[in-house]
Amino acid sequence: MDIRDELMEHVPRLRRYARALINNRDLADDLVQDTLERALGRTALFQAGTDLRAWLFTIMHNVFANQARKASVRAVHVSVDDDSIAESEFAVASDQTRSLEMRDLDYALQRLPTEQREVVLLVGLEEMSYADVALALDIPIGTVMSRLSRGRERLRALMAGTQPSAKLQVVR
Amino acid sequence: MNEQLTPISEEELHAYVDGTLSDERRAQVERALEQNPELAARVSDYFSLNNLFHNRYDRVLSEPVPKRLQPPAPKRRWLDAANWPQFAGMAAALVLGVGIGVGTQMGKDVPGTTASPLGMGSDHSDTRPVSADASDGLARQAAIAHVVYMPAVQVPDSVGTDQDRDFVQWLSNKLGTDVHAPLLNKSGFELSGGRILPGADGPVAQFMYRGPGDERVTLCISHRKVNSNTTAFKLYQDGPVNVFYWVDGDYGYAVSGGIDRKVLLQLSHDVYAQLTAAKGG
Numbered sequence: 001m002d003i004r005d006e007l008m009e010h011v012p013r014l015r016r017y018a019r020a021l022i023n024n025r026d027l028a029d030d031l032v033q034d035t036l037e038r039a040l041g042r043t044a045l046f047q048a049g050t051d052l053r054a055w056l057f058t059i060m061h062n063v064f065a066n067q068a069r070k071a072s073v074r075a076v077h078v079s080v081d082d083d084s085i086a087e088s089e090f091a092v093a094s095d096q097t098r099s100l101e102m103r104d105l106d107y108a109l110q111r112l113p114t115e116q117r118e119v120v121l122l123v124g125l126e127e128m129s130y131a132d133v134a135l136a137l138d139i140p141i142g143t144v145m146s147r148l149s150r151g152r153e154r155l156r157a158l159m160a161g162t163q164p165s166a167k168l169q170v171v172r
Numbered sequence: 173m174n175e176q177l178t179p180i181s182e183e184e185l186h187a188y189v190d191g192t193l194s195d196e197r198r199a200q201v202e203r204a205l206e207q208n209p210e211l212a213a214r215v216s217d218y219f220s221l222n223n224l225f226h227n228r229y230d231r232v233l234s235e236p237v238p239k240r241l242q243p244p245a246p247k248r249r250w251l252d253a254a255n256w257p258q259f260a261g262m263a264a265a266l267v268l269g270v271g272i273g274v275g276t277q278m279g280k281d282v283p284g285t286t287a288s289p290l291g292m293g294s295d296h297s298d299t300r301p302v303s304a305d306a307s308d309g310l311a312r313q314a315a316i317a318h319v320v321y322m323p324a325v326q327v328p329d330s331v332g333t334d335q336d337r338d339f340v341q342w343l344s345n346k347l348g349t350d351v352h353a354p355l356l357n358k359s360g361f362e363l364s365g366g367r368i369l370p371g372a373d374g375p376v377a378q379f380m381y382r383g384p385g386d387e388r389v390t391l392c393i394s395h396r397k398v399n400s401n402t403t404a405f406k407l408y409q410d411g412p413v414n415v416f417y418w419v420d421g422d423y424g425y426a427v428s429g430g431i432d433r434k435v436l437l438q439l440s441h442d443v444y445a446q447l448t449a450a451k452g453g
Contacts, residue, residue, distance in 0.1 A: 011241055016232040020225065032241055105224050123190060125225040130192070145183045152186065156217045 003043050003052070007036065010056050013126070017057070020121050021064065023106045031067070035060040057126070057136040061118065068114060108158035116151030119144055124152075180204050185211070189218040191386040198386070226430075230411035311408035311417040313369075313376065314392040314426030353379045354391065354446040356439055360384040381439075389429035389436070391443055395422060405440060407433070416440040420447075 014035060018028035039046075039059050046055055109117055115137075122133045123144075130148075134141040180201055187193050188201045205212040353363055361381040369376045369392075376394040383389065408415040408426075414433050417426035418440075425447070427440045 008242070011237050012233045012235075015235070015237070015241070016229050019232045020229045029238060029241060036241060105228050120221075121225065124222040125229060130187075130190075145186065148186050149182050152218050152221060153214075155221055156214070159217075159221075 003046060004040065006052055007039060007043075007056070010053055011036070013053070014056060014060060017121060017126055018060070020109065020125055021117060023110055031060065031064055034063045034067075038063060051132070054128075054132050054136050057122065057128070058138070061137055064114075064118075104159055108155050111158055112151055112154055116147050116154065119147040120151040120155060123148055180211075185215060186218065189215060189222070195384065226412050233411070310376075310392065310394055310424040310426050311406070311415045312410065314378075314390065314417065314428045315408065315410035315413045315415050352447070354443045356381055356389075356442055359435075359439055359442060361387075361389055361439065383431070387429065387431045389427065389431065389439060392424075392426040392428070394424040394426075405437070405444075418444070 011032065014032045015029065018031045019025065022028045022031060035056065039056055042059075046052065109121075112120065118137060119133060122128045122136065123130070128136070130141055130144050134144045137144070139147075178200075184193065184197065184201060188198060193201060205215060353366065355363070361383045363379060364382040365380040367378050369378055376392050379391040379393075381389045381391070403419045405416050405418050408417060412430040413428055414430070414436050415426050415428040416436060417424065419425075425443065427436060427443055429436050429439075
């Protein structure tokens, strides 16, 4: 298969990750677009047989980090209330009680330091192995572990704080 | 049995959540969690976080891809790719169709026969990942039940064969029929629990299985009021959860899991074979 075709297969997942990373639909899609453009311009650099997905996430991470640097740390903060997203899009079918919890999740995620948010989402949402995350973010695996640990613990505290009545579901 | 455990590190706790521990170490962590409710609560929250991520963001996967994110120059036939996820789903279904002979015609055309979902060699290509008949209800319910109940699976320490039997007997009474939980140990999945859920069509028995990497799979069996012909395996997808479901006479079956479709399909084959064998004998 043509690498461009393959690239497009990953678009839905890139969008999902970007949406979780930046809680704003347009900005998230901007990030995906920049990532795709950069990837398409560098397909020659991609080594056949290696993991395309990991490569794309690496590029997305770099684009995201560059934007963050350019725009200064403060400017990456985007509004949590995104009017461009209809409420119905995020409404969870047959479980109305969820929506509050879900909004808290957006809120809490945006309050994580970027580097922790990336790791927590790559592991928890993208289900990447620690080794792949280390590769994609170009950091040692030990750093992945410590960011994951701090990020999850922080997220847990944030979630518990925003809605003390609804404790997270108890599982084993 | 009271061997001194090496203390569990922070890293290992997360590795446990992410399913990357060795079997041996995982068992040790589980034992430690049983003795430390505070630690167990933390781990449980970590699991919940991962579930929350999927509940919240997986819907993006099925959104139509905006034009600006589609390839600039149509190098190949891109006309079908306007909605990539659907297209991808269709492609996957076609592959499945070839593999196991899923055909929506199969059930309809051969009424009353013992048409097996495993039947090979079907030429029908009009397969769809989701069809609109009544058995969809079960698939959907099974997917929801999977997501809702799976994280809460409790594996009592003392579950032995006797208790298993009692539990299955209890389920059978509730369901008003002989239920027998298929064994999937061969594929590395162990029965880890079960419950009765209220369903539109009467009670639904839900069996929960746990895989070698802590993957969760559920089997739902519903006793249907309406007897239908045997149908082929169908695939229903709800976010990250894949469901293979089929109807066999009075019963509807649904195997759900957020795991690779091929693995899930193999498990479904196992379940089907065992249930059919049980009825025959």
